[in-house]
Amino acid sequence: MSHILILAALAEEAAALYSREPATNEEFLGFDCRCVTVGDTDIAIVTTGIGKVNAGLAAGLFGVDADVILMSGTCGALNAKAGAYWIAKAVQHDYGTAHASGFQRYRAGDWPMGQPKTLSFTAMADPKLGLPHAHIASGDSFVADPVAAAEMRDALNVQLVDMEVAAMAQAAVKMGKPWAAIKSVTDDANGDSSGDFRNNLQRAARQSAVKIEQLVASFR
Numbered sequence: 114m115s116h117i118l119i120l121a122a123l124a125e126e127a128a129a130l131y132s133r134e135p136a137t138n139e140e141f142l143g144f145d146c147r148c149v150t151v152g153d154t155d156i157a158i159v160t161t162g163i164g165k166v167n168a169g170l171a172a173g174l175f176g177v178d179a180d181v182i183l184m185s186g187t188c189g190a191l192n193a194k195a196g197a198y199w200i201a202k203a204v205q206h207d208y209g210t211a212h213a214s215g216f217q218r219y220r221a222g223d224w225p226m227g228q229p230k231t232l233s234f235t236a237m238a239d240p241k242l243g244l245p246h247a248h249i250a251s252g253d254s255f256v257a258d259p260v261a262a263a264e265m266r267d268a269l270n271v272q273l274v275d276m277e278v279a280a281m282a283q284a285a286v287k288m289g290k291p292w293a294a295i296k297s298v299t300d301d302a303n304g305d306s307s308g309d310f311r312n313n314l315q316r317a318a319r320q321s322a323v324k325i326e327q328l329v330a331s332f333r
Contacts, residue, residue, distance in 0.1 A: 165280035
């Protein structure tokens with residue numbers, strides 16, 4: 114029997130996953146967890162809440178016995194079209210050192226001094242789901258400013274932005290677990306983002322969920 118952990122920041126994102134499967138529900142330390150069994154695979158779907166601390170904490174609490182840690186959900190686009198994406202790399206855009214000359218980013222958890230060797234966490238290999246690949250920047254802010262979005266895009270070579278994936282990735286790497294994430298675009302990280310996010314949340318959550326379920330099926 115294999116054990117898979119799927120994290121989703123929002124209840125709508127979690128509800129889109131395996132919505133037709135019989136499930137047991139429980140709450141543990143403030144996290145809602147829905148457990149389903151598909152074939153010989155036990156799947157725990159945990160609603161983390163928004164932000165890096167929630168994502169990292171949930172990965173640590175629920176991921177100890179998992180064979181793989183996944184994340185499903187939504188994101189903003191920095192330089193990407195609408196649709197679902199395989200997250201190939203994830204970086205925390207708000208981790209680093211503030212200098213008089215600007216903000217120097219480092220890979221989360223690394224000593225924030227000197228020349229950074231690398232910034233990102235790399236996902237497991239894509240089992241050929243047919244999704245475009247993208248790099249995502251995660252941080253504890255909802256990006257609704259096109260200037261900030263452009264700076265992040267150009268400085269980090271990222272196409273997407275969210276508030277959780279890179280923290281989940283950091284926790285997974287720390288535990289020695291393979292990780293993957295599929296995110297679907299709700300907005301363009303600009304002045305219209307708040308409204309666009311709400312309008313597109315259900316559709317984008319379902320897009321990601323469909324592909325996450327295909328990913329899990331590929332493990333069997």
